[in-house]
Amino acid sequence: EAGVAQSPRYKIIEKRQSVAFWCNPISGHATLYWYQQILGQGPKLLIQFQNNGVVDDSQLPKDRFSAERLKGVDSTLKIQPAKLEDSAVYLCASSLGPGSNNEQFFGPGTRLTVL
């Protein structure tokens, strides 16, 4: 079974530039998550989708971050404009459903460096 796919794997940009990340969840998984993991810290949830609707975006910095999952499958996360402190690994995860009893499967992540 194919896992969660993410691209690109690495991205280097200068501050104030824009960047977008893509995620393809495991087939059939209705719930999709985007996490930010800063070096030395645990993953922090940015946004959670249930199908194509947003369930929780309370920790998403909405002045610069946006995400969408228009058809309820693939998702994109955008940062515009990027700041130095956005340097992190951006992890996408998916699960069958929204409850904490549903295991989350993570993709390999996109490592972003903002110069």
Next chain:
Amino acid sequence: RKEVEQDPGPFNVPEGATVAFNCTYSNSASQSFFWYRQDCRKEPKLLMSVYSSGNEDGRFTAQLNRASQYISLLIRDSKLSDSATYLCVVNKVGANNLFFGTGTRLTVIP
């Protein structure tokens, strides 16, 4: 206070040793608890859920103490392949998602 707190380590132990990690959580209403494992520069993967009565999976034992609001992970007979960061995870009360701790780094030395 953070929702989940862990000692970041590092813990350096010899092969065959027993090592234990603890984690505390702030919300007494939390219901679901997990340990995830994250290898260097890899994604987190579920290691095991933590049940109220405690549970064991081979060399790994997880326990929950609700009164003191802490979770533990015990690894017996450590192997080199156990070297990783262990993330303590707790559900977010009122929402169907999770809080991850900062992780405890373990290195098993030959």
